[in-house]
Amino acid sequence: xxxxxxxxxxxxxxxxxxxxxxxxxxxxxxxxxxxxxxxxxxxxxxxxxxxxxxxxxxxxxxxxxxxxxxxxxxxxxxxxxxxxxxxxxxxxxxxxxxxxxxxxxxxxxxxxxxxxxxxxxxxxxxxxxxxxxxxxxxxxxxxxxxxxxxxxxxxxxxxxxxxxxxxxxxxxxxxxxxxxxxxxxxxxxxxxxxxxxxxxxxxxxxxxxxxx
Numbered sequence: 001x002x003x004x005x006x007x008x009x010x011x012x013x014x015x016x017x018x019x020x021x022x023x024x025x026x027x028x029x030x031x032x033x034x035x036x037x038x039x040x041x042x043x044x045x046x047x048x049x050x051x052x053x054x055x056x057x058x059x060x061x062x063x064x065x066x067x068x069x070x071x072x073x074x075x076x077x078x079x080x081x082x083x084x085x086x087x088x089x090x091x092x093x094x095x096x097x098x099x100x101x102x103x104x105x106x107x108x109x110x111x112x113x114x115x116x117x118x119x120x121x122x123x124x125x126x127x128x129x130x131x132x133x134x135x136x137x138x139x140x141x142x143x144x145x146x147x148x149x150x151x152x153x154x155x156x157x158x159x160x161x162x163x164x165x166x167x168x169x170x171x172x173x174x175x176x177x178x179x180x181x182x183x184x185x186x187x188x189x190x191x192x193x194x195x196x197x198x199x200x201x202x203x204x205x206x207x208x209x210x211x212x
Contacts, residue, residue, distance in 0.1 A: 056120050060085070061129030069116045076100045076111035079126055087127035087156045091185075098184030101157035101164075102126050108164035108183070127156040130163060138208060139163050142201035143194075150188035158184050162198045171202055 053068040060083060069078060076093070079085045079102070091099030093112045100111040103125040130137035136144065139162050149155040158181065165172060165180035172180065177198045186194065 054117065056117050058116065058119055058124060059122070060124045061126060062123075067116075071115065071117055073116045074112050075102070075114040075116045075119050075124070078116040079111060079124075085126050085128055089153055089156055091154070091157075096185070097154070097157075098161060099154050099157040101160040101184060103160055103164050106164065106167055108161045110183075125160075125163075127159055130159070137163075138204035139166065139198075139201040142197045142204055146193050146197035146200055148190055148193040148197035150186075150190050154184060154186050154188075158186065158194055162194075162201055165198065166202050166205055169202075170206060172198070174199070 051070055051072075054071055056067050056069045058065045058067060058078070060079070065083060067078065067082060069082070074093075076088060076090060079088045080090070088102055088111055089099040090112065091097035093100075095110045095113040098110065101108050102111045103109070103123075104114065104119060105122050106125075127140075130140055139159050143149060143155060143159055143162075148158070161181055161184045165177065169176055169180070174195060177195050181191075181194060181198065
């Protein structure tokens with residue numbers, strides 16, 4: 001094909017389409033080689049690389065921990081792999097099952113969806129933090145009494161969700177319990193026993209003056 005049919009007529013001072021594309025390719029190569037590609041909009045030092053360690057101070061179960069963490073690490077990962085608190089369970093790891101539920105300033109949160117650095121300056125409570133030495137907390141005791149588990153994998157998250165609910169609703173109705181526990185899944189289907197356990201836990205906590 002005649003190049004003059006593929007773009008402007010070179011004789012009239014224009015570029016053919018082929019020449020234009022070739023020139024743009026050359027310009028892009030020069031820009032890339034010089035490190036001035038326009039898509040690079042973030043200046044060096046503006047963002048902390050994901051694999052660079054940063055200092056973080058976390059308060060977990062009443063203890064203060066000075067840690068070096070990567071900004072991308074989840075609270076779930078830090079609790080298990082850096083602090084050895086294995087009660088908090090990884091499940092779906094995308095905020096759907098509730099197995100990793102902990103309390104942050106008394107509010108149930110998914111640890112898999114919370115960055116460790118987000119928890120700095122806050123009080124984190126895991127299932128281990130509900131015990132008093134070797135003594136089970138009221139919610140843990142209630143789950144034991146009501147046989148509110150089968151395989152037990154989701155149980156720590158269920159217990160933490162129940163603990164958070166009871167801190168705001170000391171005497172919840174069944175409807176409130178169902179709503180409050182709706183973010184925690186049990187693949188074994190032990191919901192009837194779980195709801196009874198939450199009700200029983202409220203009674204135990206009230207008997208002990210509302211303590212965990």
